[in-house]
Amino acid sequence: MLLFKNIHHIQEYLQKQRASGKSYGFIPTMGALHRGHISLIEASKKENDFTVSSIFVNPTQFNDPLDFEKYPVTIEKDIQLLLQVKCDVLFLPTVNEIYPDGLQTDKNYNLGHLETVLEGKYRPGHFQGVCRVVHRLLDIIKPPVIYLGQKDYQQCMVIKKLTELSGIATGIKICPTLREESGLAMSSRNMRLNEAGKQKASAIYNTLLFLKNNIKKGPLAAIKEEAHAMLAEAAFKTDYIEIADAATLEIQHEWNGKTKIVALAAAFLNDVRLIDNLLLN
Ligand code: AMP
Numbered sequence: 001m002l003l004f005k006n007i008h009h010i011q012e013y014l015q016k017q018r019a020s021g022k023s024y025g026f027i028p029t030m031g032a033l034h035r036g037h038i039s040l041i042e043a044s045k046k047e048n049d050f051t052v053s054s055i056f057v058n059p060t061q062f063n064d065p066l067d068f069e070k071y072p073v074t075i076e077k078d079i080q081l082l083l084q085v086k087c088d089v090l091f092l093p094t095v096n097e098i099y100p101d102g103l104q105t106d107k108n109y110n111l112g113h114l115e116t117v118l119e120g121k122y123r124p125g126h127f128q129g130v131c132r133v134v135h136r137l138l139d140i141i142k143p144p145v146i147y148l149g150q151k152d153y154q155q156c157m158v159i160k161k162l163t164e165l166s167g168i169a170t171g172i173k174i175c176p177t178l179r180e181e182s183g184l185a186m187s188s189r190n191m192r193l194n195e196a197g198k199q200k201a202s203a204i205y206n207t208l209l210f211l212k213n214n215i216k217k218g219p220l221a222a223i224k225e226e227a228h229a230m231l232a233e234a235a236f237k238t239d240y241i242e243i244a245d246a247a248t249l250e251i252q253h254e255w256n257g258k259t260k261i262v263a264l265a266a267a268f269l270n271d272v273r274l275i276d277n278l279l280l281n
Contacts, residue, residue, distance in 0.1 A: 001079075001082055001083055001086075001087055001088060001089065001090055002088065002089045002090070003079075003089075003090045003092060004089065004090070004091050004092070005091075005092050005093060005094070005097070006093075006097070007093065007097055007140055010089070010091050010140065010141070011140060013089070014052070014141065014142065017049075017050070018142070022049040022050060023047075023048045023049045023050075023144055024044075024048050024049060024050045024051060024052055024088075024089075024143060024144065025043075025044030025045075025047060025048040025051050025052070025143060025144075025145050025146065025147055025173075026044075026051075026052045026053070026054070026137075026138075026141050026143030026145070026146045026147070026170075027040045027041055027044060027051065027052070027053040027054070027146070027147050028053070028054045028056070028133075028134060028137050028146065029053060029054065029055055029056075030055065030056065030057045030058065030071065030188065031055040031056075031057060031072075031073060031074065031075060031078050031188070032071070032072040032073065032074050032078070032188035032191060033055075033074070033077075033078045033081050033082070033188075034178075034186045034187070034188065034190075035178050035186055036149055036151060036177065036178040036185075036186035036187070037053075037149075038081060038085050039149075039175060039176075039178050040147040040148070040149060040175050041053060041082070041085050041087050041147075042085065043147050043173065043175050044145075044147050045085075045086070045087075047145075047173075048144075048145070050088040050089065051087055051088050051089070052087075052088065052089040052090075052091060052141055052143065053082060053087050053089070053090055053091070054090070054091040054092070054093070054137060054141070055075065055078060055090065055091075055092055056091075056092075056093055056098060056133065056137075057071050057073065058098075058129060058130075058132075058133040059095060059103060059129075060099070060103055060128070060129035060132050060133065061126050061127075061129030061130045061132075061133065062126075062129070063123045063124055063125050063126050064123075066271075067273070070192065071188070071189075072188055072189075072191045072192065074191075075092075091137075091140075091141065098133065098136055098137075099136075105132065107132070108128065109127075109128060109131040109135075109161075109162060109165060110165065111127055111128075111131070111158055111161055112161075113248070113249070113250070114127065114154065114157055114158055114161060114249060115127055115128075117154075117244070117249055117250075117251060118154055118240060118242060118244070118249065118264055118266070119154045119155075119266065119275070120154070121240075122239045122240065122266060127154075127155075127158045130155060130158060130159070131158065131159075131162045134159055134162060135162060135166060135168075138163075138168055138170055142170075143170050144169075144170065144171060145170060145171040145172070145173055146159075146170055146171075146172055146173070147173050147175055148172060148173070148174050148175070149174070149175055149176075149177060149178075150174050150175065150176055150177050150277070151177040151178075151185050151186075151187070151275075151276070151277075152275070153262060153264060153277040154249060154264070156172070156174050157249060159172065160172055177276070177277075179205065180198070180202070182198070182199060182201075182202035182205075183202045183205030183206060183209070184198060184201050184202045184204070184205060185204075185205065185274075185275075185276045187274060187275075189272055189273065189274060190272075190274075192272045193269065193270075193272055197269055197270065197272070200234055200235065200269060201269050201274060203230065203231060203233075203234030203236065204231070204236070204265050204267060204274055204276045205276060205278075206230070207227050207230045207231055207234075207241060207265065208263050208265060208276060208277065208278040209278065210226070210227060210230060211223060211227055211241075211243065211263040211278070211280060212263065212278055212279075212280045214226075215243075215255065215261075215280050215281070216255075216257075217255055217256065217257035218254060218255065219253065219254050220243055220252055220253055220254060220255055221253065223243075224241065224242070224243065227241045227263075227265075228241055231265070231267050235269065236267035236268065236269055237267060237268040238265070238266070238267040238268075239266040239267060239268070239273070240264070240265065240266055241263070241264075241265040241267070242263070242264055242265075243255070243261055243262070243263050243264075243280070244261065244262055244264060245259055245260070245261060245262075246259075246260040246261055246262040246279060247260060249262075260279070260281060261279075261280045261281060262277055262278065262279050262280060263277060263278050263280055264276075264277040265277070
């Protein structure tokens with residue numbers, strides 16, 4: 001695996017690859033890699049001549065400084081995993097390399113409604129930070145295609161919007177969420193839970209499954225309340241458990257039995273914030 005820390009060096013390398021007609025997929029990550037990340041690399045390896053991943057814990061997307069401080073960093077182990085899966089290139093930039101003009105900016109991406117619902121509502125500024133870093137990375141790597149996880153459902157929609165707003169030609173592939181046997185969605189933040197916590201945390205998936213199995217045409221207030229109660233019962237402090245239009249993320253108060261809908265949840269177990277989602281139909 002080739003490891004680049006410097007932008008000019010990776011750009012020079014990728015320029016040569018493009019000139020020789022090689023296709024490549026790109027998987028941006030914040031490290032603390034798990035099988036969910038690896039599944040994206042495997043998807044890219046199947047479909048491209050070679051695969052580039054990046055590890056960068058992006059300071060501008062953390063609305064809570066404590067969350068940034070506590071974000072797990074396991075770089076040696078990450079590199080071992082990337083070697084095992086035969087990832088071809090790793091980009092490992094510093095904060096200065098990504099943000100040479102500092103972290104402050106006046107630029108604002110017009111994400112519309114996506115910025116005020118769900119994660120947008122509970123993590124103000126988060127998606128602006130996501131857009132900044134992804135825009136910068138796409139500008140450097142110029143990938144024909146990026147691979148994203150459905151685990152971050154709203155983030156996938158935000159990145160799609162970013163490519164439309166900025167006229168970026170990169171294609172987007174969305175890959176299924178990998179889960180533990182208990183149903184818990186794999187996440188770097190799970191590393192902050194002990195074994196008992198991980199078992200408890202599967203209540204998020206069970207609640208989403210409850211919604212999938214019990215959703216009916218008509219008003220949704222009662223079933224949402226039941227879902228909320230299930231999470232409270234499992235000791236979660238819930239930011240939201242919602243049902244939204246799968247294509248627009250408009251919150252649904254009533255379901256017509258036809259529109260494609262998705263259930264999305266964000267909840268704290270102790271001080272660890274977990275998110276998950278499930279398509280309901
Ligand atoms: P992160 O390192 O959390 O920024 O995630 C990097 C990429 O991996 C994002 O596209 C995530 O959606 C994706 N990802 C995270 N967890 C999973 C999972 N359990 N299954 C599939 N993809 C995932």
